Amino acid sequence: MTDYTQLEKVRLQKLEELRAEGVEPFPTRAKRTHLSAEAIAEFESAEKENKEVKATLAGRIRAMRTMGKISFAHIEDGAGKAQLFFRANEVGKERLDLFNKMFDLGDFIQAEGVMFRTKSGEVTLHVHDFHLLAKSVSPLPAAKDETLEDGTVVRHAALEHPELRARQRYADLAVNPDVRETFRKRAGIIKSLREFLDGKGFLEVETPILQPLYGGAAARPFVTHHNELEQDMYLRISFELYLKRLLVGNLEKVYEIGRDFRNEGVSFKHNPEFTQLEFYWAYADYLQVMELTEQMVSFTAQQVLGTMKIKYKENEIDLTPPWKRLEMREGIKQTSGIDIAEYTSAEELHKAIRAKHPNKTPDPKATRGKLIDFLLSEFLEPTLIQPTFLYNYPRDISPLAKSIPNDALTVERFEGYVAGFELCNAFTELNDPLDQESRFLEMGRDYAEGDDEKHPLDEDYLRAMRYGMPPNGGFGMGVDRLAMLLLDKHSIREVLLFPALRKEE
RNA sequence: GGGCGCGUAGCUCAAUGGCAGAGCAGCGGCCUUUUAAGCCGUUUGUUGAGGGUUCGAUCCCCUCCGCGCUCACCA
Numbered sequence: 343m344t345d346y347t348q349l350e351k352v353r354l355q356k357l358e359e360l361r362a363e364g365v366e367p368f369p370t371r372a373k374r375t376h377l378s379a380e381a382i383a384e385f386e387s388a389e390k391e392n393k394e395v396k397a398t399l400a401g402r403i404r405a406m407r408t409m410g411k412i413s414f415a416h417i418e419d420g421a422g423k424a425q426l427f428f429r430a431n432e433v434g435k436e437r438l439d440l441f442n443k444m445f446d447l448g449d450f451i452q453a454e455g456v457m458f459r460t461k462s463g464e465v466t467l468h469v470h471d472f473h474l475l476a477k478s479v480s481p482l483p484a485a486k487d488e489t490l491e492d493g494t495v496v497r498h499a500a501l502e503h504p505e506l507r508a509r510q511r512y513a514d515l516a517v518n519p520d521v522r523e524t525f526r527k528r529a530g531i532i533k534s535l536r537e538f539l540d541g542k543g544f545l546e547v548e549t550p551i552l553q554p555l556y557g558g559a560a561a562r563p564f565v566t567h568h569n570e571l572e573q574d575m576y577l578r579i580s581f582e583l584y585l586k587r588l589l590v591g592n593l594e595k596v597y598e599i600g601r602d603f604r605n606e607g608v609s610f611k612h613n614p615e616f617t618q619l620e621f622y623w624a625y626a627d628y629l630q631v632m633e634l635t636e637q638m639v640s641f642t643a644q645q646v647l648g649t650m651k652i653k654y655k656e657n658e659i660d661l662t663p664p665w666k667r668l669e670m671r672e673g674i675k676q677t678s679g680i681d682i683a684e685y686t687s688a689e690e691l692h693k694a695i696r697a698k699h700p701n702k703t704p705d706p707k708a709t710r711g712k713l714i715d716f717l718l719s720e721f722l723e724p725t726l727i728q729p730t731f732l733y734n735y736p737r738d739i740s741p742l743a744k745s746i747p748n749d750a751l752t753v754e755r756f757e758g759y760v761a762g763f764e765l766c767n768a769f770t771e772l773n774d775p776l777d778q779e780s781r782f783l784e785m786g787r788d789y790a791e792g793d794d795e796k797h798p799l800d801e802d803y804l805r806a807m808r809y810g811m812p813p814n815g816g817f818g819m820g821v822d823r824l825a826m827l828l829l830d831k832h833s834i835r836e837v838l839l840f841p842a843l844r845k846e847e
Numbered sequence: 848g849g850g851c852g853c854g855u856a857g858c859u860c861a862a863u864g865g866c867a868g869a870g871c872a873g874c875g876g877c878c879u880u881u882u883a884a885g886c887c888g889u890u891u892g893u894u895g896a897g898g899g900u901u902c903g904a905u906c907c908c909c910u911c912c913g914c915g916c917u918c919a920c921c922a
Contacts, residue, residue, distance in 0.1 A: 347857065347891090348857090348873080348890085348891065349857055349872080349873060349891085350857090352873065352874075353873095405882070405883085407881050407882065407884055407885095408878090408881095409877095409878055409879070409880085409881065409884075409885090410877070410878040410879065411878080411879045412878090412879045412880070412881080413879095413881090414880080414881045414882065414884085416882075425881090425882075427880075427881085429879065429880095430879075431879085446872095446873090447872075460880050460881075460882090461880045461881085462880070462881075462882075464880095464881090464882075466880090480857085481857055481858085481872065481873080482857090482858090483857075483858045483859090483872095486871070486872095486883045501858070501859090502858090502859075503854095503858090503859095503914085504914070504915065505854095505913070505914045505915080506914095508914095509914095517858095559921090559922075560921080560922050561921065561922095562920095562921090604921070606920065606921050607848080607919075607920050607921065609917090609920090609921085610916090610917095611921095612920090612921065711922070712922085715922070735922085736922095738922090739922040740922065741922080742922095755922095767922085843913090843914090844912085844913065844914090
C-alpha cells in the first residue's frame, strides 16, 4: 500500500471532491488546437489587423497566481510556455473557485479562449472554458523561474539532486526544460549519424544482443540463461564479430547502432549498458576510415548544433576536418620523452619508465602493450584537446587488427581523441583466418593468468573468415561519449535517460 | 573494489551535545492585469537505517544503505 504524504493526501482529497462534483480527474479525451508557441505567433501577426485568435491549449500547470476574482497560470507544453488568464466575468465565480481551489501545480489542463496581450505585455490566453485533463497526485519538485530585466531566467529551488534526477528522470524532465532539450539533441545526434552513413551507402543491420559466445572487446560480460535451450547466454560486449561475418556474406558496407553491455565499473564515462556505433567497410583501410570519421562527426555537429566549433568544459574545440594525425609512437615520445620503439620487451620498457619518471608507477605485471597504454593515458591523452587521430598501435593490445606491412609489432589502428578523451577506435581489420586463429590462441594464453577475463574462442567466426573476408576497415564509437562531447556534458549520466543505479532500499 | 565527502520538511538549503529553522510549495483568509505576484494567519520532520557513548545525540563513535568526487578496472 502506498504511503501518501500529507501533501498527497490533500490532493487525493481534492480528487475525490472533483469526482463528487461530477468532474472526471482523468478524462479519456483531450482537445488542442494550438501549441503555445503557435498561438502566440498567430496572435502576434493577427494583432496588427485587430483580428481575433481563438485557441485551445493543453499542458501542464507550472505556475498559478490567484488574485480574488482573477487568476493567472502558466502552462507548459511541447513548444514552451503560455500564460492563461481566468476572470470571473467569463468563466463564472464558481468555476474560478474550482480552478483556484481544486487545481494544483503539475495538473494537466485544457483551456479554450481568445488570445490577448496583458497590461505588462505578455501574450496570454483569455480563458472562456477549461477542463482538467489529468490530476497530479504527487507534487513535482517546485521549481520557479524568475525572469530578470535582461531576460535571463533564474530557476529557483530547482530539482538538482543528481540521484533523484536520474532515478526519477520523469520528474527531472517535467521540471527541467534544459534536460528535455539535451535528450532531443541526443536523438538528433543519432539521427544524423544514420543520415550520414545511409548517405554513404551503408546498410543498417541488427545482430544478436543475446549471444552464445561474446567477443570483439576485452570486457567481462553479463551472463544469463536460456531455460529451454538449457544454455548460458551472454549479452554482447561488442558488435564486431557479427558485423564482420556479414562482410563474408558479401554485404560490403554495414553498420549498427545499438546497446553494448559490459560488466565493469561505473564512472562518469562508463555505464554498464551504452550505445555503440560500429561500421565495417569492405575494400577500405584505416586511413579511409579516418577521413570518414572526421566527416561524420563534424557533419553531426553541424546538423545538431549548427556549427563545428564547440565548447567542452573550458576548451574551444574545432571539429572541422581535417583533424590532426599523430603517430602514437611520436606522440608518446613528445610527451613522455620515451621512444617505445627502442624498448621491444616489457622489461626494458618498465626500466625506461622507472628511469625517466620515478614517481609514475605502472602495474609491475603489465605487458609491453599495457605499458604503452599507460604512457598514452598518463602523458599523451590529456594533451589531445583538439580532435586528433592517434595511429599505429602495438599488436599485442589489438588482436583483431591487421599488421602494418613489414612491421609485425605494429597494427593499422587509430583512436580518435577529443577534449582529452577517447571518442572512437578503428582499424584495418584482420581478415587472415590463420593469423586470426593464432592471435585468439595467444590472447587465450594472456588471459589464462588473469582468470576473470578469459576469452572464449569463437570457432564460428573463424569458420566464416575461412570462406574469405574482403579487406576492410572497421570503426567503433561510443555514442554516449559523442553526446557528452557535443552537448558539453561531463557525466555519462547526463546523456542517458535512465542510467544504471543501485536498486532502491 | 579502495580513498575522500555528503544524506535535515514536498523542493532549495541553514543550524546546534540541550524544545530543529528559513524561503518556496501546502492549508485558511484578502486581492479584477499578475508573472519568483503581494499581504495576514497557519501546518509539516523516524534529521537515510540500525546500534553505541552520554543525564541528554540530528551533531561524537561503529555498522549498513544510497549518492557524489576520485583511484583502480574498462585493448
